[in-house]
Amino acid sequence: MNLSNGWFQNFNFQDSDLKEADFSNSDLTRANLTRANLSGADLIGANLYAANLSGADLIGANLISADLYAANLINANLSHANLSHANLSHANLSHAYLTGAYLNHANPKGADLKGANLGYASLGYADLRDASLGYANLIGADLTGADLTGADLTGAKYSEATVFPYNFDPVKAGMIKI
Secondary structure, three states, X not given: OEOOOOEXXXXXXXXXXXXXXXXXXXXXXXXXXOOOEOOOOEOOOOEOOOOEOOXXXXXXXXXXXXXXXXXXXXXXXXXXXXXXXXXXXXXXXXXXXOOOOEOOXXXXXXXXXXXXXXXXXXXXXXXXXXXEOOOOEOOOOEOOOXXXXXOXXXXXXXXXXXXXXXXXXXXXXXXXEO
């Protein structure tokens, strides 16, 4: 389904089957995509400002350079999604599934990632300043070069396989080794 370059501000796509849809460069500002199936969808450069994607299935979705500023992604499944260079600033990703997701150079500054599953996710050079990662799963995650200034990592889980930025002390940050 080709919906690229479309204008869908405030549209209601709740519970819709949009699997593998092409929304590249579309404007989905404040769209309701609650529980929508967007697995494998192409959302490159899409504007999802303040969109509601709670409980949405975004497995393997392509969100390169998408704008998800202040988006609601509570309990969304973004496993293996490509979010490189995406703006996730102030987004709510609490309890979201981001296992194996690619977030290199993403901007989740000030985002709520409490209890999120970031196991084996790639967060290289991500801007995680002031992000809330309390009780998140970071087992096997790659945080090479990530900016964790002011991030809350209290109770977040990590393992020997987790890669941290140079001189970062997970124990001092209140993290729990599994």
